[in-house]
Amino acid sequence: MKRAPGIVTGLMAACTLAASASAGAPPPPVPGGPIGTLTLGTYTCELPGDASGPRGKELPDYAFRVVNASNYKAGGVRGSYLYTGDRVAMTGGKLKGLKFRRVSTGFLRQIDDAGKEMEMRCVLTSRAF
Template sequence: MAAAPSLAQGRLGLLPQGEYVCALPGNAGGAAWNEVQGRNFAITGASSYRAGNGSGTYLLEGKRVTFTRGPMKGMKMMRVSSGMLQEVGRDGKLGRMRCHRAGPVLD
């Protein structure tokens, strides 16, 4: 018996182009957000991104983003607003790291 195909999360889409900065929440005694070095990336075009160590592609289905090729391959995020993504853990639950669109793509 053949396995049933998985159901898509929703309509295919594109993320807004720009530089995305990733951070973890801080605490009351310090900074509100702590940038996570090495996790920032840029959405550069239709389903394409660039990270510090290469470039690749992503798929946006509904609110779920899956990085399909390149240095972030396998990473999953949830779109929580037009310019904000939140990591999704291997268990499918939302993680603590959030990435927000900080501005246009820098060369």
Template sequence: MTRALFLLAGLAACAPAQPIKPVPGGEIGVLQQGFYVCELPGDATGPAGIRQDAQDFSVHNGSRYSTSEGRGTYLLTGDFVVMTSGPKKGQQFRQLSNNFLRELNANGKETDLRCVRRVQNNR
């Protein structure tokens, strides 16, 4: 019995301090469900954002999203989101917070387009 405890203690000491990431991009996750409103920045003389209705989408359970043009799926790894099927297939985002996404261009650089999940205080 004592020998088994020493073995278990030795194995525990070798265990990594942080969880092992399942994929190179980080842990696989899901976006907060809800309606994401997309906009470009405005300026000081007008509204803070210029709505881009054609870019809006809703996130559903099971890594699914929908737009007015149809449904698709996405993959979230770490803070990187890629639309893997559907009308937004290939579009990429960086998740800046639980409710805020910034579109990425083909080179992985942030664009001006931002998508914010609609919640009670931003309707």
């Protein structure tokens, strides 16, 4: 079957034009808000304390260290997380399935699947430089 060179050339030009037009366009919105990353460093997780002590009850099994971009380490196992808007979801590794709301820089509060805050909080206790 013989192809018409004009059609092929026209399709190639259309693809090139579409690619160059989209290169300067802003990225489409992401469901949940803009994508971000957490501050590098170690996050200590705890339950709130009571009036008898200065600190909450530390939960070493949930402590993690953000090592780069969207990766963390917990218990020697590397995992990944997704941070969109004010939500952080552990998507791989030891803490897979945990969800947090970022309250402020270095302060996360665990949330359930419906977005309701739970007791556990994780706080940046040392930064990586």
